Amino acid sequence: MKPTVFTALVDLLPEAMLVLGAVVCLVLAAARRRSGIRTYQAVSGAALLAAIGMNFAYLRGMPAGGANPGYLAFGGGLVVDRFTLFMTATLCAFSLLTVLLGTLLSDRIRTHLGEYHAFLLLATLGAVLLVSTREMISLWVAAELLSVALVLLVGTVKTSRLGGEAAVKQLVLGVASSGVLLYGLALLYGVGGSTDLVEVAHTATHPNAALVLAMALTLLGLLGKVGIVPYQRLLPDVLQGAPAPVAGLLASLGVAAVMGLFLRTVVTAFPAVRFNWQALVAAAAALTMLYGSLLAVRQRSVRRVVAHLALAQLGVVLLGVLGLENQGVATVMFSLFTGGVAVIAAAAAITLVEGSGTSDTLAGYEGLSRRSPGVALTLSLAVLSLAGLPPLIGFFGRVFTVEAAVMNGWAWLLAVALPATVVGAVAAVRLVRTLFVAAADEDALPLDEPASARTVLTVCGVAVVGLAAAVQPLLALAGAGAGAVVPH
Amino acid sequence: MAALAAWRNDVRPKLFFILLLVLETGVNGTLCALDYMLFSVFWAMELVPTFLMIAIWGGTMRMRAAQRYLVYGLVSLALLLASAFLLAFKSGQNSFDFDLTNTVNLVKAISFTGFWLAFAAFAIRLPVVPLHTWMIDAVTESSPPVAFLVSSVLTKLGAYGMIRIALGAFPTGAGRFGFVLAVLAIIGTFWGFLGAVGTSDLRRVIAYSTLGQMSVVLLAVAVGQAIALNGAVLLMMAHGLGTGMLVLLSGTIEDRARTRDIRRLGGLAWQAPRLAALWIAGGFTAIGVPLFAGFAAELMLFTGSFAAHRWATLLVMIGMLLNTGVLLWTLQRVFFGPAREAFARVRDATTLELFYLVPLAGVALLLGVFPGRLLPIINNGVLSIVSRINGG
Numbered sequence: 001m002k003p004t005v006f007t008a009l010v011d012l013l014p015e016a017m018l019v020l021g022a023v024v025c026l027v028l029a030a031a032r033r034r035s036g037i038r039t040y041q042a043v044s045g046a047a048l049l050a051a052i053g054m055n056f057a058y059l060r061g062m063p064a065g066g067a068n069p070g071y072l073a074f075g076g077g078l079v080v081d082r083f084t085l086f087m088t089a090t091l092c093a094f095s096l097l098t099v100l101l102g103t104l105l106s107d108r109i110r111t112h113l114g115e116y117h118a119f120l121l122l123a124t125l126g127a128v129l130l131v132s133t134r135e136m137i138s139l140w141v142a143a144e145l146l147s148v149a150l151v152l153l154v155g156t157v158k159t160s161r162l163g164g165e166a167a168v169k170q171l172v173l174g175v176a177s178s179g180v181l182l183y184g185l186a187l188l189y190g191v192g193g194s195t196d197l198v199e200v201a202h203t204a205t206h207p208n209a210a211l212v213l214a215m216a217l218t219l220l221g222l223l224g225k226v227g228i229v230p231y232q233r234l235l236p237d238v239l240q241g242a243p244a245p246v247a248g249l250l251a252s253l254g255v256a257a258v259m260g261l262f263l264r265t266v267v268t269a270f271p272a273v274r275f276n277w278q279a280l281v282a283a284a285a286a287l288t289m290l291y292g293s294l295l296a297v298r299q300r301s302v303r304r305v306v307a308h309l310a311l312a313q314l315g316v317v318l319l320g321v322l323g324l325e326n327q328g329v330a331t332v333m334f335s336l337f338t339g340g341v342a343v344i345a346a347a348a349a350i351t352l353v354e355g356s357g358t359s360d361t362l363a364g365y366e367g368l369s370r371r372s373p374g375v376a377l378t379l380s381l382a383v384l385s386l387a388g389l390p391p392l393i394g395f396f397g398r399v400f401t402v403e404a405a406v407m408n409g410w411a412w413l414l415a416v417a418l419p420a421t422v423v424g425a426v427a428a429v430r431l432v433r434t435l436f437v438a439a440a441d442e443d444a445l446p447l448d449e450p451a452s453a454r455t456v457l458t459v460c461g462v463a464v465v466g467l468a469a470a471v472q473p474l475l476a477l478a479g480a481g482a483g484a485v486v487p488h
Numbered sequence: 489m490a491a492l493a494a495w496r497n498d499v500r501p502k503l504f505f506i507l508l509l510v511l512e513t514g515v516n517g518t519l520c521a522l523d524y525m526l527f528s529v530f531w532a533m534e535l536v537p538t539f540l541m542i543a544i545w546g547g548t549m550r551m552r553a554a555q556r557y558l559v560y561g562l563v564s565l566a567l568l569l570a571s572a573f574l575l576a577f578k579s580g581q582n583s584f585d586f587d588l589t590n591t592v593n594l595v596k597a598i599s600f601t602g603f604w605l606a607f608a609a610f611a612i613r614l615p616v617v618p619l620h621t622w623m624i625d626a627v628t629e630s631s632p633p634v635a636f637l638v639s640s641v642l643t644k645l646g647a648y649g650m651i652r653i654a655l656g657a658f659p660t661g662a663g664r665f666g667f668v669l670a671v672l673a674i675i676g677t678f679w680g681f682l683g684a685v686g687t688s689d690l691r692r693v694i695a696y697s698t699l700g701q702m703s704v705v706l707l708a709v710a711v712g713q714a715i716a717l718n719g720a721v722l723l724m725m726a727h728g729l730g731t732g733m734l735v736l737l738s739g740t741i742e743d744r745a746r747t748r749d750i751r752r753l754g755g756l757a758w759q760a761p762r763l764a765a766l767w768i769a770g771g772f773t774a775i776g777v778p779l780f781a782g783f784a785a786e787l788m789l790f791t792g793s794f795a796a797h798r799w800a801t802l803l804v805m806i807g808m809l810l811n812t813g814v815l816l817w818t819l820q821r822v823f824f825g826p827a828r829e830a831f832a833r834v835r836d837a838t839t840l841e842l843f844y845l846v847p848l849a850g851v852a853l854l855l856g857v858f859p860g861r862l863l864p865i866i867n868n869g870v871l872s873i874v875s876r877i878n879g880g
Contacts, residue, residue, distance in 0.1 A: 369503070384536065390529035399525065399569075406573055414573060418566040425562050429539060436503070437543045437551075 011073040011080050014051040014088060015125055021047025022121040029114020037106040040117040041099055041452075047121055048096045051128070055089050077138035078129075081484035083333075086477060087131035087260045090337050094252040095124040097344050097460065100452045101245035104355045108157045108243070116156055123149035123249070127257030134268055136185045136195040139261065143181070143225065147174045150254055154242040166241025173224065173234045181221025187214035188269070197269040207273045215270050215277050222265065225258045228314060229287040236295075239307035244354060247303065248347025251310050252340030259317060259336055267324055267485055281321055286416045288315030293387075293424035301360050302353075305431050306346045309386040312424050313339045316388070316398050319413055323404025327475075329482035331404050334475050335397035338467070342385040342394055345460030348453055349379035356447045362431070366438035372447040374454075376435040378461040385464045387428035388421050393467045400475065504545065507537040511637065518645055524572035527653075531568060531645070535561045538634070538642070545631040553625035557638075560622040564612040568649075571605035574598065575657055596660065603661025606654040607669075613646025614702050617676045624683070627695035632739025635691065639698045640732035644724050647705050651720070655712055656873045662712055669710035670800035676703025677807025684814040690738045690748040693818050694731060697774065700811040701727045707797070707804050708789050716792025717870045718863060719785050722855070725862075726781035729852040730773030733845055737767050740841060741822070750818060754825040762842065764823040769849035771819055773856070775812040781855035 009016075024043050028035050058080060072079055099120060109116050126146030133139050151174065155167030191211050192200030204211050220230060227234030239247040270277050292312025299305045317339065320332035350360070352375050358364045369376035385394030402417050449457075467474060510533065517530030535558065543554035612619045623643065627635045655662045662669075680700025684693045701723065708720035740763060741756065742748040756764065769780075776782035786808070794801045855862060 389536065390532040395529065395532075403573070403576075406577060411577075414570065418570055422559075422562040422566050426559065429536060429558055432536065432540070433543060433554075436540050 011071075011078055014054040014092075015128060017047050017050040017054065018121045018125040018128065022118040022125070025114045025118040025121065029112070029118075035113070037103060037113055040113050041102060044099045044117045044121055045096060048092045048099065048124065051124075052089050052092045052096075055085050055092075059085050074135075074138070077133055077135045079132050079134055081481075083260075083264070083329075083481040083484045084132040086333060086481035087256065087336075088128050090333075090340065091124060091127045091131070091253050091257060094249065094256065094340050094344060095120060095127075097348075097456050098245050098249040098253070100456050101248070101344075101348055101351055103450050103452045104351045105157070105243055105245055108159065112156070116153070119149045119152050119156075120249070123153060124253065127253050130257045131260035131264070133261070134197045134264060136189060136197070139265075140182070140185065143258070143261070144178065146254065146257060147178070147225065150246075150250055153246045153249065154238060156246065157243050160241075160243070162241035163243060164241075166238045169241075170234065170238045173227075173231055177221050177224025177231060179221075180217050180224060184214050184217030184219070184221050188218060190214075192269075197265060201269050201271055205272050207276070211270075212273050212276050215273050216280060218269075219262070219266065219277060219280060222258060222262045223284060226255045226314060227311060228284050228318070229291060230284075232288065232291050232311065235311050236304050236307040239310075240301060240303045240360070244303075244347050244351040247307075247350075248344045251307070251343040251347075255310075255314065256336040256340050259314070259332065263321060263329055263332055264485055266321060267329065278322055281318055282410060282413060285315045285318035285322070286413060288312065288318065289416055289420040290315075293420040293427065296424055296427035297430065299427075300362055302362060302365055302431065303350060303360050305362075305427060306343070306350070306383060306386070309383060309424055309428060310339065310343050312420060313386050313388070313394070313398075315420070316401055316417060319405040319410070319417065320401035322410050322413070323401070323406075323408040324486060326404045326407040327400070327479060327482070328404035328408070329486055330475060330479040331397070331400035333478040333481060335401055337474070337478075338393040338397040338464075339386065341460050341463050341467075342382045342392075345378050345382035345457065345464060346386070348456040348460060349375045349382065352447050352449060352453055352457075362434045365431075365434050367435075369436045370439075372449065374457060374461075375447060375449070378457045378464075380432045380435055381461055381464045383428040383431050384425075387424040389425050389428065391468050392464050393471070394464070396468060396471045504541070507541050510534070511537045511541070515641055515645065519648065524575065524653075527649075528565065528568055528572060531649070532561075532565045534642070535565070538638070541634045541637075542626055542630040545634060547629045547631075549625070550629045553622075553629035556622040557626050560612050560619065564609045567605050567609035567612075568653075571602045571609065571653075571657075574602045574605065599658050599660045600664065603654060603658035603665065606658060607650065607661075610646045610650040610654055611672075614643060614650060614706060615646065615699065616672050616703070616706060617679050617699075620676075620679075620699050623698065624692065624695045627698065627735065628689060628691045632736055632742075635739070636732050636735045639695065639735055640728040643698060643702055644728060647702065647709075647720065647724055650706075650709050651717060651870075651873060655709060659712075662709070666710045666712060666796070667800075669706055670797045670804075673703045673707040673710060674800055674803045674807065676700065676706060677804050677811065679703075681807055681810040681814060684811065684818075688750045690741065690750055690753070690818070690822065691735070693750070693814065694734045694738060697734075697811055697815055698727070698731055700807065701731070701774065704786070704789060704804060704808060707793050707800065710800070711793040711796045713792050713796060714867070714870055716789050716796075717873070718866050719787070719789030719792055721866045721870065722781065722859060722862070723785035723789055725855060726773050726776075726785050726852060729848050729855075730770045730775075730780070730782060733766060733770030733848050733852075734774065736841075736845065737763060737770060750821050753822045756823045766845050766849060767819060767823060769852065771815050773849075773852040775815050776808075781852045781859070784856055784859040 021044055025040055028039065106113065123146055126142050126149055129138065129142035130146060133142060151167050151171050154170055155163050157163045187210060188200055189195060191214055192203045194200055194203065224231040235251065239251060242250060266277055289312050292308045292315060296305050296308035296312065299308060317332055317335045320328045320335060322328065353365065354360060381392060385392035388394045388398035402414060405413055514530045514533030517533065518527060521527040521530055539554050539558045542550055542557055546553060615623045623638065626638045630638065677700045680696045680703065683696035687693060705720045705723060708716040738748060745753060747753065773780040773782050776786040790801055790805060
């Protein structure tokens with residue numbers, strides 16, 4: 001069937017839901033009616049749920065074949081395949097959990113609740129577009145939409161100096177990596193003669209210096225957006241300053257979206273310079289794993305511990321990219337999901353603890369298990385899962401990605417991944433020890449736990465433990481999505 | 489058992505039992521797993537609970553002990569995973585299944601590397617001499633129920649893994665390096681003896697005797713022969729019972745006498761005859777007095793290993809004799825000698841303590857008198873591994 005304008009619009013329905021939600025939030029805010037946070041949460045939640053629902057509707061029409069290519073719209077600007085659908089559902093779920101956490105933030109952003117939720121939905125929109133494109137211009141637009149929305153969210157608490165500082169840092173690093181990315185894309189267009197990455201791969205079949213440079217710049221630009229090694233200061237600094245729910249969003253949704261795009265880009269556009277990009281990714285992965293886990297041990301701030309562990313986990317995720325022929329893409333999708341859940345669980349716990357006025361230091365968290373056993377338990381499970389300790393889902397993600405890389409001949413990375421995991425685990429257990437072993441202050445009160453935050457905690461906590469029993473189905477789901485990306 | 493021993497634990501009981509059950513899940517899972525990944529999952533599952541249990545309910549140096557435990561445990565896990573990866577990919581099966589991977593004949597170099605990786609992983613847990621410090625600390629510094637778990641249950645997991653994986657999956661490596669293991673076993677027994685002589689801390693004596701006993705198990709692994717391995721499995725049970733009793737009793741004594749310095753103890757048998765009797769039963773099981781389980785086990789083990797490593801067996805036997813001597817000496821110093829004024833009001837074993845200690849002694853005695861009832865069950869499992877070693 002020849003696509004018409006109408007069918008193209010139908011393909012955009014999930015995205016349309018997010019835009020609609022954002023517009024409603026803005027209109028509500030502009031109407032000067034003092035709507036409570038519940039209204040905004042309801043609107044955003046409905047938009048996100050609708051987007052997820054649309055996704056499943058598409059999924060019904062797209063049987064899981066070995067390589068189901070899905071279909072294109074807007075000249076490759078929008079790809080609807082099982083990869084997109086898996087990632088979109090994951091991203092919207094992350095966003096939904098973050099919306100629920102907003103309750104705890106509402107006092108501090110009372111004057112701009114509408115904008116907060118609108119930007120949250122726009123960030124999600126950027127993320128969703130990012131994982132469903134294979135065309136340079138829409139890629140660029142989506143990446144910028146995501147970055148800008150996230151910067152605004154990071155600085156959303158206007159009275160917080162740390163938040164402002166984090167936003168500026170993120171903006172500067174974001175612009176720098178955008179610049180690098182733009183150079184890369186421009187060169188790539190010059191080499192390939194098209195903005196469509198698949199066309200580029202067809203044209204640029206001979207490795208030459210220009211193509212290698214284009215590849216390196218593009219990949220470094222993308223990795224910079226998530227703070228992989230040459231940009232390693234990004235995640236810890238921003239996660240330390242941002243409001244905790246936004247920090248969680250950034251490290252789950254932001255990271256998953258960019259890594260999703262990264263996957264599609266390396267796999268699609270650079271078959272000619274395979275060995276070059278694999279070497280680049282391997283080096284970045286090894287350095288990131290080591291940097292993240294080694295520094296996690298030395299941190300005094302709980303947020304920075306989580307941030308460094310998340311960074312080390314990202315290094316492990318990159319390993320999966322190296323194993324792309326052997327289920328590698330599926331393991332990356334799986335790990336992005338598991339890592340995101342763990343990060344949001346940690347963010348929820350941190351939100352609750354800081355909401356009661358506790359400082360963000362290991363000393364402040366001492367004896368949390370007496371004050372709020374549930375929060376302490378979830379936070380422990382989250383960091384242990386991030387560090388990759390069995391029997392939590394993080395362990396499986398880690399094992400699968402490493403397995404995929406080793407099977408593709410990257411055995412030496414095992415010698416980096418194992419020690420890094422041991423060190424990261426020490427850092428995680430150090431935090432757990434603080435929560436459970438140390439005595440709490442005499443006058444420390446139990447935390448105030450609103451129902452919405454408790455829901456997020458429970459959902460994520462149960463997922464971190466319980467999904468370990470459903471690893472295979474989840475991986476199969478990701479595998480069906482990966483089939484759409486990996487060339488055959 | 490540990491649950492009963494912890495009956496009087498007033499500090500944060502809920503958390504204690506939660507951690508205990510998670511730990512038990514891990515232990516049972518490890519023993520049931522038939523797949524390397526699953527094995528590793530369960531293997532690591534007890535790490536964090538045990539860490540917390542040592543760190544929360546231990547003695548003055550508990551934090552250091554807990555941290556050592558954790559680091560050693562994590563390194564062990566990493567080594568185990570490395571050997572599992574090696575096995576899965578180099579065997580050409582791409583599977584972590586015990587049955588598939590076990591039957592493949594590996595290239596020599598791979599088999600040797602894999603053997604050493606797996607051996608090192610389990611040697612930490614067993615423990616084998618240069619890697620034993622965590623165990624000494626953990627047994628000494630944690631509360632009696634936890635020390636019981638560490639010395640009686642967790643070290644057994646090391647032995648189980650060593651027999652099941654280091655021997656079962658890498659038979660050629662095990663056959664080739666048997667001599668090295670035998671030497672390590674000799675060092676272990678003597679180290680245990682020296683350590684036990686050199687300390688006056690009751691708990692440390694027991695920890696070092698555990699080291700000596702586990703080195704004997706290592707000798708059986710070095711031999712890799714059916715009778716010796718049967719003996720080793722039986723010895724582990726005997727040790728679990730015997731040393732377990734000693735650890736729990738040392739906790740009781742510490743509780744009553746407010747010290748565990750052997751030099752300050754003495755003559756307790758007059759005030760607490762029941763404790764003394766139980767201690768003797770436990771000690772006899774551990775050192776292998778005839779009629780107790782330890783005797784049958786050691787007899788089988790040494791008979792089996794003598795043919796293969798004569799000198800090593802003789803030396804280990806001498807080491808064991810010395811260890812026995814230390815335990816008897818400790819018994820004498822703690823329970824006999826003149827009654828002391830300070831302990832005049834020491835209470836004897838309570839009903840609760842009798843309730844969990846007497847069955848232990850009973851089972852130890854039963855296993856010693858009728859080891860034949862249990863052996864066919866052990867033998868079944870052992871034979872399948874031995875046949876693989878011999879068949880190459």
